[in-house]
Amino acid sequence: MKMIKENNIKLIFLSLSLLLIILIFFFPFFWIITSSFKSPEEIIATSTTIIPRSFTLEHYNKILFNSDFFIYLKNSLIVSFSSMITSIILSVSAAYGLHKLKFYGNKFVEYSLLVTYAFPGVILLVPIYLLFAKVNLLNSYFALIIVNVLFATPFAVWMLKAFFKLIPNEIEEAAYIDGASRYIVISRIIVPLAAPGIASVSIFCFIISWTEYLFASILISGDNLKTLPVGLAGIVGQYQIDWGFLLSGAVLASLPVILLFVFIGKYFVSGLTEGAVK
Amino acid sequence: MKKNNIEGWLFVSPLIIWISLVILVPIYIAFELSLFNVKIIGTSGKFVGIDNYIKLLGKSKFLNASLNSLYWIIGNAICQTFFAFTIALTINYKFPGKKIMANWIILSFIIPTVVVVVIWKLMLSSSSGVINSVLIDIGLLDEATGFFSSPNKAFISLVLINSWRWSPFLALIILSGLNSINREMYDASKVDGANFIQQFFFITFPNLKSVLFVLGLVGTLLSFNIFDIIWLITKGGPSSATTTLPLLIYETAFTKFRISQAATLSIITSFLLLLFSIIFIKSMAPNEDD
Numbered sequence: 001m002k003m004i005k006e007n008n009i010k011l012i013f014l015s016l017s018l019l020l021i022i023l024i025f026f027f028p029f030f031w032i033i034t035s036s037f038k039s040p041e042e043i044i045a046t047s048t049t050i051i052p053r054s055f056t057l058e059h060y061n062k063i064l065f066n067s068d069f070f071i072y073l074k075n076s077l078i079v080s081f082s083s084m085i086t087s088i089i090l091s092v093s094a095a096y097g098l099h100k101l102k103f104y105g106n107k108f109v110e111y112s113l114l115v116t117y118a119f120p121g122v123i124l125l126v127p128i129y130l131l132f133a134k135v136n137l138l139n140s141y142f143a144l145i146i147v148n149v150l151f152a153t154p155f156a157v158w159m160l161k162a163f164f165k166l167i168p169n170e171i172e173e174a175a176y177i178d179g180a181s182r183y184i185v186i187s188r189i190i191v192p193l194a195a196p197g198i199a200s201v202s203i204f205c206f207i208i209s210w211t212e213y214l215f216a217s218i219l220i221s222g223d224n225l226k227t228l229p230v231g232l233a234g235i236v237g238q239y240q241i242d243w244g245f246l247l248s249g250a251v252l253a254s255l256p257v258i259l260l261f262v263f264i265g266k267y268f269v270s271g272l273t274e275g276a277v278k
Numbered sequence: 279m280k281k282n283n284i285e286g287w288l289f290v291s292p293l294i295i296w297i298s299l300v301i302l303v304p305i306y307i308a309f310e311l312s313l314f315n316v317k318i319i320g321t322s323g324k325f326v327g328i329d330n331y332i333k334l335l336g337k338s339k340f341l342n343a344s345l346n347s348l349y350w351i352i353g354n355a356i357c358q359t360f361f362a363f364t365i366a367l368t369i370n371y372k373f374p375g376k377k378i379m380a381n382w383i384i385l386s387f388i389i390p391t392v393v394v395v396v397i398w399k400l401m402l403s404s405s406s407g408v409i410n411s412v413l414i415d416i417g418l419l420d421e422a423t424g425f426f427s428s429p430n431k432a433f434i435s436l437v438l439i440n441s442w443r444w445s446p447f448l449a450l451i452i453l454s455g456l457n458s459i460n461r462e463m464y465d466a467s468k469v470d471g472a473n474f475i476q477q478f479f480f481i482t483f484p485n486l487k488s489v490l491f492v493l494g495l496v497g498t499l500l501s502f503n504i505f506d507i508i509w510l511i512t513k514g515g516p517s518s519a520t521t522t523l524p525l526l527i528y529e530t531a532f533t534k535f536r537i538s539q540a541a542t543l544s545i546i547t548s549f550l551l552l553l554f555s556i557i558f559i560k561s562m563a564p565n566e567d568d
Contacts, residue, residue, distance in 0.1 A: 021383070028401060113297075229392040
């Protein structure tokens with residue numbers, strides 16, 4: 001009797017929280033995607049309807065063929081891919097050193113990496129701007145890559161920890177006994193075994209770079225080098241917002257990360273959830 | 279396992295060098311700037327020693343922004359803990375569609391912040407926002423309200439928007455902690471007659487220590503650093519109610535062109551965050567046996 005009652009309470013809790021989660025975390029996406037196909041009058045109408053009454057492609061037409069969208073897209077892709085690849089090389093190497101080799105001071109390095117989250121952000125903005133101005137790095141992809149790697153790698157190393165710990169030391173030791181070099185062990189054993197971890201870290205680094213706004217808005221001033229978030233923010237800041245234009249831009253700017261997520265997103269989620277933080 | 283000092287450092291050093299260069303050199307530059315009186319970028323100013331620090335600490339703007347940052351961190355911590363635990367505990371149950379939800383709940387985290395801003399500016403718009411019309415339809419509001427028009431409403435709205443972005447990501451990290459808890463403990467407690475609320479407080483929560491440590495540390499620092507969501511929605515207003523320290527630094531440097539003051543603010547802020555981190559790690563770091 002008591003069991004049944006408890007199960008009922010659980011069921012009510014579960015349904016309620018599911019409903020809440022869907023309403024809060026999924027409905028907004030439904031809303032902006034459908035709105036981006038509505039006529040300008042319907043978007044700003046005071047009475048809102050859940051099911052759209054109009055359908056138009058005019059906003060997408062405008063953003064694809066009558067704006068700098070493709071320039072921004074190209075810049076975002078170049079910056080994000082370069083940042084991602086650099087971050088992976090640096091963080092896999094560091095995670096290997098930290099969690100497979102163990103050295104004097106490794107706990108200090110591990111915690112310091114987490115604390116580096118204290119310094120990124122706006123605190124570094126002014127001095128980095130001045131530094132990059134001195135060494136002529138302003139208005140270059142490289143400026144953004146340097147900063148994105150800084151934002152992505154500390155957490156990437158932490159995420160890789162769980163995956164590296166799952167690889168038994170015996171496999172490595174057996175390889176050494178057979179005469180394998182460090183290079184062979186890393187490229188043939190460690191990297192393949194940690195592949196799901198590396199996949200999830202890649203997505204994380206890509207997302208961090210893809211969504212970065214602050215530094216991209218300050219370090220880049222040339223229109224031909226701007227990234228998508230900066231381009232979009234330009235429309236948000238206008239006094240008279242063209243909502244249809246803005247919404248279709250927002251949907252298109254999210255599309256690449258969403259597509260990436262469709263293909264390798266499950267590695268990211270399982271990398272975060274099943275990597276057992278032990 | 280035996281220690282491997284030289285090789286260990288060798289593998290870590292590329293990242294350490296990269297991070298140190300991009301953090302320490304700018305911090306040094308900021309420190310130098312804070313001792314001078316530089317206004318516009320590229321010009322030089324005269325040496326003023328610790329004048330900037332003394333002036334700044336007495337300014338009401340600084341005090342206001344510090345308090346806002348404190349409220350911001352606390353507000354976000356409360357909201358995000360609530361949302362993240364609700365999501366994590368829900369997804370931890372079996373139900374149809376669980377896999378899809380676990381994969382896509384993180385949607386709000388993978389889209390650019392600017393898109394987050396667009397979504398909520400539209401949904402919370404005072405003239406045509408869907409939230410306003412729903413609230414009016416169900417009788418909670420008499421007429422459309424401006425969610426960013428008064429100091430308190432703007433602050434709370436921003437905390438909720440930021441939590442919306444971050445909670446799913448945090449939920450997945452909590453979920454990783456939940457997955458590492460031994461199932462047998464729940465079965466054993468059931469035999470002893472524990473209900474699921476007791477299970478949460480006596481098994482789930484204590485076993486999440488190492489995950490919660492990382493979330494507490496990184497989450498606080500990440501919350502503190504939030505800039506773009508606030509800047510793009512309210513620009514720090516109305517009447518500085520949403521100006522946190524990051525916004526104050528940005529404003530001082532790039533709209534008021536007081537570079538030395540901005541640098542001084544950066545140094546003070548770095549110091550405060552470093553102090554917080556050290557205290558947090560010293561007092562909360564879980565003992566790991568490895």
